[in-house]
Amino acid sequence: MEFTTDNLSNQIDNHKIAAEMRQVLYALLPGIVMMLWFFGWGALSNIILSISFALGFEALMLKLRQRPVLPFLSDYSAIVTATLLALTMPAYAPWWLLLVATFFAIVIAKHLYGGLGYNPFNPAMVGYAVVLISFPVDMVNWFTPTAFNMEQIGLSDTFALVFKGAANLPKWDAMTMATPLDTLKTGLRMDTPISEINQSPTFGVLAGKGWEWISLGYLVGGAWLIYRKIISWHIPTAFLATLMLISTAFWLIDSSFYSPPLLHLLAGGTMLGAFFIATDPITASTTPRGKLIYAALIGFFVYAIRVWGSAYPDGVAFSVLIMNMAVPLIDYYTQPRTFGSN
Amino acid sequence: MISSSPHIWPLKGGVHPDFHKEESTQQAIAIAPLPDKLIVPIRQHIGELGKLVVHVNDYVYKGQVLTTQPKGLGSLTHAPTSGTIVDSGRYPIPHVSGFSCPGIILKPDGKEDWGEHRLTPYSNHLSVHKNQLLERLYQAGLVGLGGAAFPSMVKISAADKATIKTLIINAAECEPYITCDDMLMRENANELIQGILILIQLLQPEQCLIGIEENKPEAIAAMQDAVATTNNNVIKLVAIPSIYPSGDEKQLIQILTGIAIPKSILSFDYGILCHNIATVHSIYNAVVKGEPLISRTVTVTGSGVKHPQNFKALIGTPFHHLINTAGGYTKKAERLLMGGPMMGFAMQTDEVPVVKATNCILALSEAELPYSLTMAMPCIRCGKCADVCPVDLLPQQLYWHARAEDLEKVQQHKLFDCIECGCCSYVCPSNIPLVSYYRHAKGAVKANAEKLQKIDKARERHEYREFRLQREKDERKAKLAKHKAALQKKKAAMAAAKANGNNKQNDVSDVIKAAMERTKAKKAAAQQQAKHYSQPRNTDNLTAAQQQQIDQADARRTASTKKHTETDSK
Numbered sequence: 063m064e065f066t067t068d069n070l071s072n073q074i075d076n077h078k079i080a081a082e083m084r085q086v087l088y089a090l091l092p093g094i095v096m097m098l099w100f101f102g103w104g105a106l107s108n109i110i111l112s113i114s115f116a117l118g119f120e121a122l123m124l125k126l127r128q129r130p131v132l133p134f135l136s137d138y139s140a141i142v143t144a145t146l147l148a149l150t151m152p153a154y155a156p157w158w159l160l161l162v163a164t165f166f167a168i169v170i171a172k173h174l175y176g177g178l179g180y181n182p183f184n185p186a187m188v189g190y191a192v193v194l195i196s197f198p199v200d201m202v203n204w205f206t207p208t209a210f211n212m213e214q215i216g217l218s219d220t221f222a223l224v225f226k227g228a229a230n231l232p233k234w235d236a237m238t239m240a241t242p243l244d245t246l247k248t249g250l251r252m253d254t255p256i257s258e259i260n261q262s263p264t265f266g267v268l269a270g271k272g273w274e275w276i277s278l279g280y281l282v283g284g285a286w287l288i289y290r291k292i293i294s295w296h297i298p299t300a301f302l303a304t305l306m307l308i309s310t311a312f313w314l315i316d317s318s319f320y321s322p323p324l325l326h327l328l329a330g331g332t333m334l335g336a337f338f339i340a341t342d343p344i345t346a347s348t349t350p351r352g353k354l355i356y357a358a359l360i361g362f363f364v365y366a367i368r369v370w371g372s373a374y375p376d377g378v379a380f381s382v383l384i385m386n387m388a389v390p391l392i393d394y395y396t397q398p399r400t401f402g403s404n
Numbered sequence: 405m406i407s408s409s410p411h412i413w414p415l416k417g418g419v420h421p422d423f424h425k426e427e428s429t430q431q432a433i434a435i436a437p438l439p440d441k442l443i444v445p446i447r448q449h450i451g452e453l454g455k456l457v458v459h460v461n462d463y464v465y466k467g468q469v470l471t472t473q474p475k476g477l478g479s480l481t482h483a484p485t486s487g488t489i490v491d492s493g494r495y496p497i498p499h500v501s502g503f504s505c506p507g508i509i510l511k512p513d514g515k516e517d518w519g520e521h522r523l524t525p526y527s528n529h530l531s532v533h534k535n536q537l538l539e540r541l542y543q544a545g546l547v548g549l550g551g552a553a554f555p556s557m558v559k560i561s562a563a564d565k566a567t568i569k570t571l572i573i574n575a576a577e578c579e580p581y582i583t584c585d586d587m588l589m590r591e592n593a594n595e596l597i598q599g600i601l602i603l604i605q606l607l608q609p610e611q612c613l614i615g616i617e618e619n620k621p622e623a624i625a626a627m628q629d630a631v632a633t634t635n636n637n638v639i640k641l642v643a644i645p646s647i648y649p650s651g652d653e654k655q656l657i658q659i660l661t662g663i664a665i666p667k668s669i670l671s672f673d674y675g676i677l678c679h680n681i682a683t684v685h686s687i688y689n690a691v692v693k694g695e696p697l698i699s700r701t702v703t704v705t706g707s708g709v710k711h712p713q714n715f716k717a718l719i720g721t722p723f724h725h726l727i728n729t730a731g732g733y734t735k736k737a738e739r740l741l742m743g744g745p746m747m748g749f750a751m752q753t754d755e756v757p758v759v760k761a762t763n764c765i766l767a768l769s770e771a772e773l774p775y776s777l778t779m780a781m782p783c784i785r786c787g788k789c790a791d792v793c794p795v796d797l798l799p800q801q802l803y804w805h806a807r808a809e810d811l812e813k814v815q816q817h818k819l820f821d822c823i824e825c826g827c828c829s830y831v832c833p834s835n836i837p838l839v840s841y842y843r844h845a846k847g848a849v850k851a852n853a854e855k856l857q858k859i860d861k862a863r864e865r866h867e868y869r870e871f872r873l874q875r876e877k878d879e880r881k882a883k884l885a886k887h888k889a890a891l892q893k894k895k896a897a898m899a900a901a902k903a904n905g906n907n908k909q910n911d912v913s914d915v916i917k918a919a920m921e922r923t924k925a926k927k928a929a930a931q932q933q934a935k936h937y938s939q940p941r942n943t944d945n946l947t948a949a950q951q952q953q954i955d956q957a958d959a960r961r962t963a964s965t966k967k968h969t970e971t972d973s974k
Contacts, residue, residue, distance in 0.1 A: 063724065063733065065740040067750035075778035078833035082786070137781065179782030179834075294787070343786040348800055393801065400818045401416070401654070401795035402666030
């Protein structure tokens with residue numbers, strides 16, 4: 063009897079990658095639920111819109127690049143990118159802002175660099191950084207995080223905000239406020255001591271009001287990812303440990319100028335960045351030692367940008383992008399010792 | 405002695421595929437019935453080949469040697485049974501290359517007649533000299549049955565030069581589906597221990613560790629009983645965790661001794677020698693029973709086989725004969741592999757024979773293979789491959805460089821330390837056939853090295869030619885210069901001699917000068933005479949007084965010439 067020894071090359075099997083991407087989405091759920099709780103429909107509209115745009119761009123680019131559309135479209139990678147991007151954008155973000163951000167994430171950062179697996183920069187962070195620099199005013203319009211926000215702004219209001227703009231909703235202005243990190247930065251620039259800044263209504267029990275719970279949601283999801291071995295412990299641990307060590311050190315030196323470590327860990331994009339952004343395997347270092355170096359430096363840059371940077375209150379996106387650039391170098395110099403070699 | 409709590413150094417990396425061992429362990433090892441024909445290739449080992457010494461229509465006895473005796477890493481091939489050789493030529497062999505190789509086709513006569521060809525059984529091997537035992541291993545055509553088919557005699561005698569402290573018996577059998585070693589241990593534990601004792605006699609190790617994966621409790625129990633009966637405190641049985649690839653030689657050594665030996669170094673440099681448990685059985689058969697290696701245990705299994713089972717099969721038995729004996733194929737038989745699913749390789753046909761390295765014939769559906777055969781997704785750099793790599797490589801980086809054919813970088817990433825265990829391909833979420841890339845890259849590096857060597861040789865030859873031509877030119881120049889200098893010297897010497905003229909040389913040159921002048925004068929006289937007779941003369945119209953004067957002068961000259969002539973002749 064004759065047998066074939068060839069590979070079946072007529073179909074692409076994406077089920078393992080898709081399964082891992084779905085796990086990442088499941089792990090985001092606690093954080094997403096918290097976002098919905100504090101920001102209402104606006105968090106959901108962000109996610110739905112950016113996933114729709116991302117899938118559209120993904121399909122278009124696959125077609126243009128003459129790649130098989132369906133296997134790549136259904137690998138969930140574009141959906142994960144879009145979800146992460148949506149979670150970093152202010153709730154009720156206008157549709158065009160999301161369109162620009164997803165365009166840069168999917169078309170420029172992902173496909174123009176060669177598509178899945180070939181992009182040196184984290185696509186979600188490229189999309190975020192581009193709109194943050196280009197449309198700073200729209201990017202600081204954060205809705206005040208209060209529980210049951212879904213009642214304050216209903217579905218029709220959400221629709222108006224997203225598609226017609228804030229001008230059509232007079233009560234909108236009264237409902238936004240600066241984020242904790244933003245408040246901190248502005249306060250320090252005016253030489254206000256930390257203890258006074260902390261009186262601002264934006265601060266809650268542990269860190270920022272609402273934000274602290276969202277961050278804890280990401281922490282739970284991230285821990286589950288480590289438990290499921292979807293991500294390794296190296297990157298989140300090194301990132302958070304470095305950030306905690308530096309912030310503790312400076313806080314101990316001068317607590318009137320440097321905010322406490324808990325704020326740095328639970329405010330802004332720290333938790334999302336540590337478990338979901340910096341761990342993107344494609345753009346992160348891959349050697350065990352390399353991962354530690356890569357993530358520790360991200361932690362350092364986050365602190366540096368937040369505290370000593372002049373413009374931006376948070377620095378997760380920029381830190382990740384900076385370290386993405388260093389990955390080939392880090393990987394090269396952190397090869398593990400081969401079996402039996404000294 | 406049975407080691408109660410032996411220390412174990414856990415394997416780094418590794419994977420836990422479905423082991424699928426129970427399918428083929430339900431029945432005892434069966435002796436496969438004689439097939440209609442046996443295909444016996446003479447390439448069943450690494451190393452040199454002997455030349456066939458039998459011809460078509462020859463009758464051969466069971467155990468008769470078929471080839472001349474190759475040296476070095478060569479090994480002998482024997483007739484597996486008695487019968488007639490019906491054909492001789494090249495036949496496909498189960499090898500990853502898919503090549504064919506010289507051999508014979510034997511039609512068994514069913515008599516199993518040894519003739520004079522059974523080797524003398526050494527019932528008490530302890531009384532046999534070491535060299536005699538080694539010679540026996542060679543004459544019996546023993547090679548390692550774990551897969552590499554390295555001649556056993558060469559391995560043992562090479563290790564002989566180093567001192568072997570630890571003898572390791574590899575009975576891990578970590579590949580899924582394969583159970584031939586498991587069943588061999590369950591059924592022949594005492595013979596195996598005897599075989600181990602022969603090895604101990606040959607190598608005199610301080611300890612002998614038998615490594616068995618703990619998913620074989622029956623085999624462990626049987627071996628434990630057999631070890632207990634020997635009262636030998638050198639042998640220790642160690643149950644190791646079931647994880648693939650614990651049965652790779654270097655990985656097993658590390659698990660049992662904690663010593664990680666790089667791929668480029670042979671284990672006996674560390675005082676360690678490793679033998680497969682199936683090889684130990686053939687050592688026993690060769691020494692105690694006088695049987696050369698003409699049969700082995702083969703697992704025939706997989707969902708593509710109706711009744712999976714182990715067989716004691718003659719070398720040369722076609723695969724399809726064993727499959728038929730096991731009830732034939734099922735509908736699931738889409739792929740045929742020799743070896744396990746992780747490291748085995750796909751066969752194009754079942755018309756190939758069982759060779760010494762055939763431990764398993766595996767028929768599976770495509771879906772059951774541990775790696776996907778569908779088109780690969782791009783690498784997403786997840787690093788799972790690096791987590792499972794038992795030799796701490798970066799498979800993903802290796803893959804990038806192998807794909808880019810960057811031969812320098814693949815070597816920097818230790819391509820040649822890869823043991824091709826397939827763990828990386830097994831876990832890859834993108835289904836990239838990583839090991840295939842590494843095999844290809846290894847081939848490319850070797851081909852490139854050969855090419856570079858050739859270029860180097862050609863350049864060396866060219867450079868030498870240039871050098872030689874230049875040297876010859878220089879030599880000629882030097883010779884000429886030397887010649888010139890000698891001439892100059894001679895001239896100078898002559899001039900000097902002329903200057904101070906009272907030595908012997910001067911006398912000689914005076915004599916020569918005088919002789920030369922005489923000759924000159926003679927010549928002039930002759931010329932004068934000739935002139936005198938041939939040319940119009942001023943003496944034609946002379947006066948009488950003038951004529952008289954001339955006559956007188958002539959008389960005087962004649963007299964003087966005569967006088968001269970006389971002087972000359974003196």
